[in-house]
Amino acid sequence: MILRNLITHLKKVFRESIALKWDRVGLQIGDLDSGIERIMVTLDIDDEVLEEAIRKKAHLIISHHPLIFDPINNLTDTGPVQKKVLRLVRENIAVYSAHTNYDIMPGGLNDLIVEKMGLKDNVPIDPASCSWCKFVVFVPPEAGEKVREAICGAGGGRYGKYDCCTFNLKGFGTFRPLEGASPHKGKIGNLSHAEEVRIECIVNPEDLQDLIDSVIKVHPYEEVAYDIYPLETKFEGTGTGRIGKVTGIMTVEEFLKNLKNLFGLDAVAWISQKKEDSLKNAVKKVAVVNGSANSLTIMLASLDCDLVVVGEIGYHSALEISESGKTVVMIGHGTSEKWAPSGMCNILEHYFKENEIDIEILKNIAGFTPWRYYIG
Numbered sequence: 001m002i003l004r005n006l007i008t009h010l011k012k013v014f015r016e017s018i019a020l021k022w023d024r025v026g027l028q029i030g031d032l033d034s035g036i037e038r039i040m041v042t043l044d045i046d047d048e049v050l051e052e053a054i055r056k057k058a059h060l061i062i063s064h065h066p067l068i069f070d071p072i073n074n075l076t077d078t079g080p081v082q083k084k085v086l087r088l089v090r091e092n093i094a095v096y097s098a099h100t101n102y103d104i105m106p107g108g109l110n111d112l113i114v115e116k117m118g119l120k121d122n123v124p125i126d127p128a129s130c131s132w133c134k135f136v137v138f139v140p141p142e143a144g145e146k147v148r149e150a151i152c153g154a155g156g157g158r159y160g161k162y163d164c165c166t167f168n169l170k171g172f173g174t175f176r177p178l179e180g181a182s183p184h185k186g187k188i189g190n191l192s193h194a195e196e197v198r199i200e201c202i203v204n205p206e207d208l209q210d211l212i213d214s215v216i217k218v219h220p221y222e223e224v225a226y227d228i229y230p231l232e233t234k235f236e237g238t239g240t241g242r243i244g245k246v247t248g249i250m251t252v253e254e255f256l257k258n259l260k261n262l263f264g265l266d267a268v269a270w271i272s273q274k275k276e277d278s279l280k281n282a283v284k285k286v287a288v289v290n291g292s293a294n295s296l297t298i299m300l301a302s303l304d305c306d307l308v309v310v311g312e313i314g315y316h317s318a319l320e321i322s323e324s325g326k327t328v329v330m331i332g333h334g335t336s337e338k339w340a341p342s343g344m345c346n347i348l349e350h351y352f353k354e355n356e357i358d359i360e361i362l363k364n365i366a367g368f369t370p371w372r373y374y375i376g
Helices: 003-013 047-055 080-090 101-105 109-117 141-153 203-216 252-263 275-280 293-302 315-322 340-354
Strands: 028-029 038-042 061-063 094-097 120-138 167-177 194-203 225-245 269-273 285-292 307-312 326-329 361-363
Touching: 003 028, 003 061, 003 094, 003 203, 003 340, 028 167, 047 061, 047 080, 047 225, 080 293, 101 109, 101 340, 109 120, 109 225, 109 285, 109 293, 109 340, 120 141, 120 203, 120 293, 141 167, 141 194, 141 203, 194 203, 203 225, 225 269, 252 275, 252 307, 252 361, 275 285, 285 293, 293 315, 340 361
Parallel strands: 038 061, 038 361, 061 094, 285 307, 307 326
Antiparallel strands: 028 094, 120 194, 120 225, 167 194, 225 285, 269 326
């Protein structure tokens, strides 16, 4: 598949439009006309990952963390990022990043982490609203079902646990075919009245172009009349972090032991106002933020939960949260996101299979680089 066409799919798969405003997501390096037959998925693009991609002849690297985050003022071999960019260009390997959009999207990294932790009834800590569109098309009654199927098949009317939600209204339209026209009904030069059905639905912006193309393909009219309205209503369903309930009865100490085993850690860092006595406290609700949690300090301090698990956080932020009576646990930025590559691979494999896209997907062997704990 040509990279240009693949990027259209990736924008939809990883909900590129919901990335946080400060983030650097999407295609970062690549010739849009190059062919892509093999993808490697990774957390970071370090030297080891780059060598593996070259060795395995990957045409595209999809990383969770963006390779290019801060602006690059020159492309010389004087800096580590610049060196990688030059090497990737020479090897004709494209780079695409799915960062905060993959974190917060439904079925993304946040959801994957809390699922593995066994938390229930999970909701976003900081819910995000998404902009949607309303799509309206006019169609003759006899073609209504076919057009409606095309709308639903392209994601129209899909929200939450519902799909194919449409509104249909019967009416009539007028038209006069002029010389050279090829009308579905009516005669050249005569004013015609035609029964029509107005079909409307909400649609995610990432699905809009596919929906339009699908409708035009099956619509019987020479010129398809459709409208697109940006909606003022904001639809939730995404957001930073998750908060959920612990299954069964568990103390802080038991939760920390389970956390160590789950993430393969020798130790975890934790802070609490009551120090050692906190280990005996019951844990009923847990908040989880992968990566850095500093920007959520005030929100985490005010949450109704017993324990907060973060990738990384500053000392003063952790202290502020702990003073609200919670235990704060830090497991490491990379560790908290170690499942990103496998989660992204699963999403891609499902999407490629469903859409008959023949591209090989490789999860990189190098994985992430964890902090090592010296215990002596």
